[in-house]
Each structure stands twice: as C-alpha cells, then as structure tokens.
Amino acid sequence: MPRDVFTPDGARAVTAVAPAKINLHLGVGDARPDGFHDLLTVYRAVDMWERVTVSFAGGAAGSGDDDEITVTGPGAPQVPTDRTNLAARAVDLLREEAGSDARIAIRIHKGVPVAGGMAGGSADAAAALVATDRLLGLGLGRAALEERAARLGSDVPFCVRGGTALGTGRGEKLATLLHARAEQHVVVALAAGGLSTPRVFAELDRLRAERAYPEGAERADPEGAEGAEGAERADPEAAARVRAARPLPRAGGVEPLVEALAGDDPAAVAALLANDLEPAALSLRPALRKTLRTGQEAGALHGMVSGSGPTCLFFCSDRDHAIAVAAEISESGVAREVRVTRGPVGGAHIISDDPSGVTGPGVDSTGK
Numbered sequence: 103m104p105r106d107v108f109t110p111d112g113a114r115a116v117t118a119v120a121p122a123k124i125n126l127h128l129g130v131g132d133a134r135p136d137g138f139h140d141l142l143t144v145y146r147a148v149d150m151w152e153r154v155t156v157s158f159a160g161g162a163a164g165s166g167d168d169d170e171i172t173v174t175g176p177g178a179p180q181v182p183t184d185r186t187n188l189a190a191r192a193v194d195l196l197r198e199e200a201g202s203d204a205r206i207a208i209r210i211h212k213g214v215p216v217a218g219g220m221a222g223g224s225a226d227a228a229a230a231l232v233a234t235d236r237l238l239g240l241g242l243g244r245a246a247l248e249e250r251a252a253r254l255g256s257d258v259p260f261c262v263r264g265g266t267a268l269g270t271g272r273g274e275k276l277a278t279l280l281h282a283r284a285e286q287h288v289v290v291a292l293a294a295g296g297l298s299t300p301r302v303f304a305e306l307d308r309l310r311a312e313r314a315y316p317e318g319a320e321r322a323d324p325e326g327a328e329g330a331e332g333a334e335r336a337d338p339e340a341a342a343r344v345r346a347a348r349p350l351p352r353a354g355g356v357e358p359l360v361e362a363l364a365g366d367d368p369a370a371v372a373a374l375l376a377n378d379l380e381p382a383a384l385s386l387r388p389a390l391r392k393t394l395r396t397g398q399e400a401g402a403l404h405g406m407v408s409g410s411g412p413t414c415l416f417f418c419s420d421r422d423h424a425i426a427v428a429a430e431i432s433e434s435g436v437a438r439e440v441r442v443t444r445g446p447v448g449g450a451h452i453i454s455d456d457p458s459g460v461t462g463p464g465v466d467s468t469g470k
Contacts, residue, residue, distance in 0.1 A: 115157035116237045120228035120261045120450035122150040122220040125409050129353035130378040133307050141273045144356055147264040148288060148445035151213045152222060154189055154229035156237050159207040170207040177216030188223045189230035191254055196231065200238040217296020219409030221257040228261035228450040236452055264449025266363065268356065282363035287424040287444050291393055291437035293412035297383060302410040306382035310350055353378050372403035372417040383411030390414060393436045400430035
C-alpha cells in the first residue's frame with residue numbers, strides 16, 4: 103500500500119519502549135515438522151524496558167548506504183547491528199508496507215538482559231514497530247501491529263500487548279487475562295553470559311528422547327522422593343544419574359494458575375509456576391542449580407529459570423520481601439547482577455514524538 107503523505111525531513115525522531123516478559127507457565131510440546139514447538143504459556147510483562155528511537159537518516163534505502171543501527175546499554179556488544187537485528191527487521195517490514203525508500207536510523211538502548219530468556223530482542227522489535235508506524239504515518243491499530251509482530255517472532259506480539267496473557271501456537275496467539283492485575287514482585291538474578299533459545303529447545307528435545315524409556319522408567323530413584331535432597335548432597339554425580347533416568351516432568355494445564363491470578367495471594371500463584379525449558383537450561387548451565395538453591399534458601403516463595411534462561415526468577419510476597427531476597431542473592435555471589443522488578447505493566451508505547459529530533463533522557467520504571 104504505497105504512501106506518499108509524509109516528507110522525511112531528516113530530523114523527526116520517534117521513541118517507543120517495550121517491556122521484558124516472563125513466563126509464569128511455559129508448557130512445551132514436542133517438536134513440530136516446521137521445527138517449532140507448540141507452546142501453552144502465561145506471559146507477564148515486567149518493568150524492565152527496551153527503548154528504540156527511529157528517525158529519518160537522509161538518502162534512500164537500498165542506495166548503497168545501510169540504515170544506521172546503534173545499540174547502547176548493558177550487553178550492547180552482543181546485539182547485532184546488521185539486518186538480522188529484530189528491530190531492523192521490524193523497520194523493514196513497515197517501510198515496505200508504506201512504500202517508502204527512506205533510510206531510517208535505529209537507536210536501541212538495552213534495559214532487558216541480552217540472551218537472558220526475557221525477550222529483549224522481541225521487545226526491541228515491538229518498540230520499533232510502534233515507533234516506525236508513527237514515523238511513517240501508517241496509523242496501524244494495536245491488532246494490526248500484533249499481526250505484523252507475529253511475522254517477526256513468537257514473543258513479539260506479547261511485547262506489543264503487555265499485561266498478562268495466555269499464549270498458544272508458537273506463543274504468538276494471545277488472549278489477555280484481564281482479571282490478572284494484582285501486582286507481583288520478582289527478583290531477577292542475571293547470569294554471566296547468555297543461552298541460545300534454539301539451543302535450549304534442542305537440548306529439551308534431546309533430554310526427552312533420552313528419557314523416553316518404553317518400560318520401567320519408574321526404576322530410577324532408589325532413594326525415593328524424600329531422600330532425593332540428601333542424595334544430591336551426598337553424591338551429586340549419582341543424583342544426576344538418577345535424574346537422567348526419570349522421564350522429564352511436563353507442565354500441566356494452566357487453569358489453576360489462571361484462577362490463582364484472579365486473587366491477591368502471591369504464595370498461591372508461586373505454587374503453580376512451571377517451566378518445561380528449565381531442565382534443558384540446567385543441563386546446559388548446571389551452575390544455575392546453585393543460583394536457584396540460593397534464592398530458595400533466601401526465602402523466595404518460588405524460584406525458576408526464566409524462559410530459556412539463563413536468568414533466574416524468584417517470586418516474593420511484596421516489595422520489601424523482594425528487596426531482602428535480592429540482597430541475600432547478591433551477597434552470595436551466584437549472579438553477576440540482581441534486580442527487583444514488578445508486573446504486570448503495559449505493552450509497547452510511544453514516549454516521545456519530537457519533530458526537532460531531540461528525545462527525552464530515558465525511561466523510568468513505568469516505561470514513561
């Protein structure tokens with residue numbers, strides 16, 4: 103749909119932000135013929151934000167000059183600045199739809215851990231969609247932006263929407279859980295380095311294949327459930343062999359969690375959290391077991407790997423509780439950085455549309 107109703111003036115800049123996501127429930131089906139996995143997940147947006155500014159850069163796309171892509175903030179050197187960048191792909195998608203050949207500069211400021219299982223790249227794409235839609239004057243509504251977001255990645259539509267939502271398919275089919283508004287406080291323990299999401303899914307497939315014994319899978323645990331913790335301490339290698347002989351547990355239905363989210367009892371919610379990718383993340387990064395154990399011993403209601411990891415999440419009863427848990431985890435040295443966050447928060451939105459090209463100093467915890 104060609105558009106010629108705007109005039110790139112080389113100055114106008116639009117800035118949008120989009121939130122990190124966590125998965126309160128992440129059920130993973132077996133691999134599909136297309137290489138993806140069917141997911142059943144409960145997303146929640148939390149107040150860690152990616153900030154993306156788009157502006158006209160002068161010249162024409164495809165004229166030999168690439169768009170300018172710059173990245174700042176924690177983990178910036180790990181983020182690609184070529185056309186594989188999800189924010190750049192979002193700009194390309196809408197520029198083609200607008201029939202524009204304008205070069206667009208993209209500035210990304212990272213506020214979500216890179217390769218940490220919290221959808222930082224997807225949030226970049228979501229913010230870029232919202233900002234580019236405004237810059238090019240397309241006037242797409244939220245539903246239309248989410249449809250285009252699904253072409254870019256499984257988590258991108260949720261980063262556009264925010265809040266709390268049930269995700270199915272690859273995670274891109276969303277149903278907002280309007281009743282799930284009670285504030286939740288979470289400690290985020292960041293690990294050194296990242297984990298590749300495709301690698302974690304591949305490891306989950308491998309573990310499931312290895313543990314799919316036709317008969318006698320129950321033979322695994324001579325200690326019994328009550329002795330498992332003691333066996334872990336006494337002989338970690340033997341305990342690992344015992345775990346390897348058990349079928350992997352799978353997250354069940356989400357109905358109990360959805361019902362708990364309608365209330366205001368953090369402990370009830372914490373008791374129902376689940377992540378099918380956690381065993382694979384722990385297999386690839388065994389040191390995360392110590393991080394999870396440290397958070398539990400610090401008094402968290404529940405600890406789990408965030409998505410594909412390696413970030414670990416610890417759910418707490420309130421902000422003071424979260425601060426206390428965070429302090430103990432930080433003092434233990436098991437994480438390179440520890441943050442306290444909260445959710446749910448809203449989705450991607452504009453924070454500055456400045457015809458002078460000058461944007462505000464940043465984004466606070468509300469994404470404003």
